[in-house]
Ligand SMILES: [Zn+2]
Ligand SMILES: [Zn+2]
């Protein structure tokens with residue numbers, strides 16, 4: 721099982737209390753979280769700027785990745801332990817439940833390579849599927 725300590729050590733990050741708290745939140749929730757949601761979950765000792773910087777560091781180091789929402793809100797989700805500052809690539813689908821509003825990574829759903837016309841260069845791909853999650857009765 722992955723722990724906060726392992727993730728921070730693997731990515732050579734100093735363990736500050738905010739980093740630990742934010743990571744623990746991602747491990748507990750197992751869904752994509754927006755910055756306001758993270759601010760809401762953490763106690764008042766963490767100010768917005770610190771949380772913002774923590775998320776930026778995590779993104780840069782390959783700890784979390786961006787998840788786009790259909791509302792245009794930016795959410796973040798934990799990367800698999802194969803991600804690092806050098807290799808930070810994702811080809812999995814994100815699934816948003818229209819019933820409970822949660823978005824999560826579906827690592828099993830691999831997006832096939834996208835063929836682009838000449839002149840276009842792909843830097844980042846965000847695919848969002850929408851429907852009902854198992855908790856809300858999907859698949860029943
Ligand atoms: Zn990643
Ligand atoms: Zn749901």
Ligand SMILES: [Zn+2]
Nearest residue numbers: 797814825826
């Ligand atoms: Zn993801």
